[in-house]
Amino acid sequence: MIWFTYLALRGVIPVKKSVDENIRIRNLISMPKGNLPLDGGPDFNRLIFSASPYLLQHAENPVDWYPWGEEAFIKALSEDKPVFLSIGYSTCHWCHVMAHESFEDPEVAAVLNSLFVCIKVDREERPDIDEQYMTVAQIMTGSGGWPLNIFMTPEKSPFYATTYIPRQQKMGMPGIIQVLEYFDRLWRVDREKLKNNAASTLSVLENFFAPEAGLLPEISMLEKVNQQLLNIYDDRSGGFGTAPKFPMPLFLDFLIRYRKRNDSGRSLAVIEQTLRNMRYGGIYDQLGFGFHRYSVDSEWRVPHFEKMLYDQALIGSTYLETFQVTSNPFYLKVAEEILSFVFDEMASCEGGFIAGLDADTEGEEGTYYLWTHSEIEKALGEKEAALFCQLFDVTAQGNFEGKNILHLQFSPKQFSADDNMLPESFYIGFERWRSVLLKNRRERVRPFRDEKIVTAWNSLMITTLAKGYAISSNKKYLTAAKTAVDFIFSSLVDPSLRLMRSYHLGKASGPGYLEDYAAFIGALIELHQVTLETNYLEQACFFADEMQRLFGQEAGGALYETGIDAEKLLVRHISAHDGVIPSGNSMAVFDLLRLARITGDLSYQQRGEAILHSFMGTVARQPVNSINFFSAFAFSVSPEFTVTISGAEEDLSQIIYALNGRYIPNLALRYGGCEVEGEFPVVDNKPTSYVCAKNACQPPLVGAQALVSYLDEAL
Template sequence: MNRLASATSPYLLQHADNPVDWWPWGEEAFAEARRRDVPVLLSIGYAACHWCHVMAHESFEDEATAALMNEKYVCVKVDREERPDVDAVYMAATQAMTGGGGWPMTVFATPEGKPFQAGTYYPPVARHGLPSFRQLLVAVDRAWGDIREDVLRAGDGLVAELAHHARVVAGAEGVPDAGALATAVGVLRREFDGVRGGFGGAPKFPPSMTLEQLLRHHARTGDADALAMVRQTCEAMARGGMYDQLGGGFARYAVDDAWVVPHFEKMLYDNALLLRAYLHLWRATGDALALRVVNETADWMLRELWLDGAGGFASSLDADTDGVEGKFYAWDAEQIADAVGEKEAGDAGDAAWAAAVFNVTAQGTFEHGLSVLQLLQDPDDLDRFQRIRDSLFEARRDQRTAPGRDDKAVAAWNGLAVAALAEAGALTGRQELVSAARQTAEMLERIHWDGKTMRLTRTSRDGVAGAQNPGVLEDYADVAEGLLALYAVTGETRWFAFAGRLLDVVLDNFRDDSGLFYDTADDAEALIFRPADPTDNATPGGTSAAAGALLTYAALTGSGRHREAAEQALHFTGALAEKAPRFAGWGLAVAEALADGPREVAIIGEWNGEWNGEWGGDAASAEEGAETATSQAFQALHLAALRSAAPGLVVAVTPPTGAAQPAHGSGTENLPELLSDRSTINGEPAAYVCRGFVCQTPTTDVTEMTAQLA
């Protein structure tokens, strides 16, 4: 009996019709393994994963293979996005046993959950040095029957080593100082691909957090090389095949070292992080390509991932359509001619021009003679380009099967989206982006947060929280990061207060007496060990994400407790600064903010919550469309502060007139301490630029405030 039919995870539902007798993760599965005295076969993946689909089709849909699995094992399916704690534990085991990892992850464990054999994808027939999956099933069963004591001993030893490592890795090097930060940039400079951009070789992942680190380092030190690495990498990614040249948005990574051929799945977290990185590049340089990517990526998020009804954003789009990877995105010259011809009366000139502009070659850049569209340089005729681009986009939308969407909402990734969209909306004047950020924050508070238990649920689907998926450290930290960014833009103190409640849980339930941050709460389900990973990977690690949110909150409140915890969270980052800075991008970005202060700006005065008619809050009490000179002056100071590139800059603003206050308290008690005892100057809005609450002379002049922040 397959028990996945009632699952909420789209990934688990993809396997609900398999002949494999799948169990969801839970004690019942392990109890069944103990009752039958057989190992657990743990298969971990996610809905957009191409190789997960391949292994499912080759093995899990095969009756003979499924029969062998059902006879010899209790088979458990896990969505790594729903249960990142389970994924982290068994990924650590897989990497320890094999030296690598990935998805699908295939782990054999004792009925107590202790792993003794692990790998990733296994083919249906032996090839490339890998046994067939059925060969592996038979071999593991034989070992379980013939040398079980050795198997159990190996599992016990591995678990003990992993548990020890989880504590040792946080044993501290200390907070990275200016010298360590310079060393990290030096290492990145040596690893930088000066020809193609990015770092290292194939495959190349978008280094979004390292880009933020380098931008902050440049802002703090003026290091021209740091900025140059960001500019070259961002342009290479945006012009290559990893970026969707028709619809916007980035794929998860490029399989080559030149950003040509992507692994086609598109993730919310990548696009939220990259949107923010490109936004900050544009803020620092005025780069037109960066601004185009910001707008197109935001448009893609709202068009393809927005969850109607509940609000917030879906997790991802699949790599495959009709069972073929990249089919939705790849073209040949004939397909381009057909698409352009429909709109342009068969203009062969347009078709050939479009193929050249998008680097569609006769032999193809992908597979089967197809090419992934690239835009190696902007064409001279932009009007013609936009007309043809629209034709290709419409043809793709109307004539091709769209990739499947994993429509569950993940709290952490939605927190990243809140931060990116709130800042992008403010800096580009797009009301709908700030509105989407606000609606997402409301969804997280309404659906994912339980005010009675003071706990955050990691996932939801169709507006219903996944009760079996408790929030992990990255959920609390990334949501708090997003809420603090939203507060900085809107001045709505409900978001500041909500962030404070989340960070209280972080300090009380995710940290031990030594200051070590764990990925799971102290009252969460006990796994074979409690994971604690201070590194960053595709997203900010929970520890570095917590460091960033705690540091911002400390700068707003003056809280020594939050500041000290932020510094403790960065202790292991110092070791990574010299050895592996690419695995500490967000931690090093937070350390750059710490080295800079971070600087704080308090904007004091009255405003109506609107920005010169460009975008507005729905809580403004001023007459609709009315803008007083005072409000305009306030907005000018506010926007100039947000436009500053000072690393980790913290902005606190007087709440707009009539803004909704948090559900509890008077409102005044929920104001950041940074606003306390500060006043306007002769009735005019004033800006206070500070470090550690020690402020320069307050000013009403935008130019003077900008100079203070330089």
């Protein structure tokens, strides 16, 4: 699918022009639907009643789409038709390509409607459905991607899986009508073959999700994982592997953690080269800030232009932690730029953060972000444009198919030095250029905003905001984190206190998954650690217990991805595999072990270690696929660094800042109260710290400076 993206960017594959997608979807949302028939009527299909932005994008297709539900499967059974299931998401470029080519085409729609019952699924609302059928695709074909198209029986058993299908035959791929007619013919004349294929796939699927337990390895295992990452590191451009190249913040987070334990200079060099090159590359929006999804090439130059909330959260956190390790303000500045982009473009007026921004505008990818030399010269003037174009590799011919992707050829500091400019003057000039060009860019048709608010992704952003506040003391970050938590409690927790998956158009989509619980618990813990407000700790403990009740097994150990109250699908799966966000099980390990150290309740530790044991046989074979699991393992074997702080709450900020401003990956903060008597008394009426680290507890450290002096010596 990456090859197709490259071809589309080069103009080899045409993409249909369209109107402003934001306006179109807003019009569909606001239109009165009370008089529409249940099938949507002549102008729409059943998706018109959906809350999902992705499903609404397909509501005007001539395809007779059904949302996932029993109505569609009953129809398929009664009419003796197979099911055509198409899974995607609203900011997916190739989902748009297939929609424009095929699902908007009356001839294709007529074949689909005649031969199949058609179902559309938003993978972000229903990751359980997506996970199962994506695994089916990988079993059948060895690969996957979106759009994911599944041919299956009315009993939901898949017999064929594929991704993008072109409208007409091209590059050795059959056209979609050929594919549809082929499987219709097999369904009618050789159904047993299809059912046997489905049965064998389901047999493999049942075993695919079964984790293999193992003993916890020696600490030396972390060196093996570290070496695996270094073996796939790109020494030339930074990052891991070749094209397409993803930021892989979870890889970098492991290296940061490993470097702390082993003082590996190589690991730190890998981290810093990667983060610098990413920031200077086209994968970073040099004007509006924030990271695009991935780079099509290996040098971070040509991005796939969609922007996702989870990327901003995870990458932002990595820059913050690198600042903690290096004290280099460059990394803090990039993290602050990312968060400013999130506030500008991804904040919801209701309190949370939206899911993502599309790669496409007016039916083409990247148009919003590309520039011609003449556009820049017109906006900045000839003299200023000359400097800007030199810095950002803008040419009259274009650095990408006649236009230009902005990227830095060298650092602004080096550029200003080479041109004998004072750094202060240069940065003033740069901000002026940026302001003018941003104003110009905002007059273009903007990328579609998927305004769905996903619990797990918001929780990751809350964690990063809390971390950003702890490191920078910027109260805006803390306010935003608290507001987002309040939103989750008001809109994504039902009356029975069940956490829900996502929110759009005033309602939640359905029960939350393991990743939602684990990420939200992590966010609550992080807020407690940067504020010591006890309500966040109490809420984290409550949801940790609920997580065990809903997703746990009777015998303990690994957690299921879906709750006991979830819809029954092909299998109830278990995974430690990291996707675009860390696996739910690995996040749960972190949550439980951190709660054990903060609260002293060893039952949390036992549950966290049980998850580690349950997967170790599986993840030890391919560690990089479950890297966050090994970060959690590293935390489990790290010596405790527990600090109990006593004093009036309003006097604790300096001590909390002193601790959180440093990289202490095994830090656990506790609040000891404000009494002069008791287990952790306040001394001399000053905030007092009780530190237990390296298997020894220190005498009381009175005042912030005493703690700072201890940390300077101990770390």
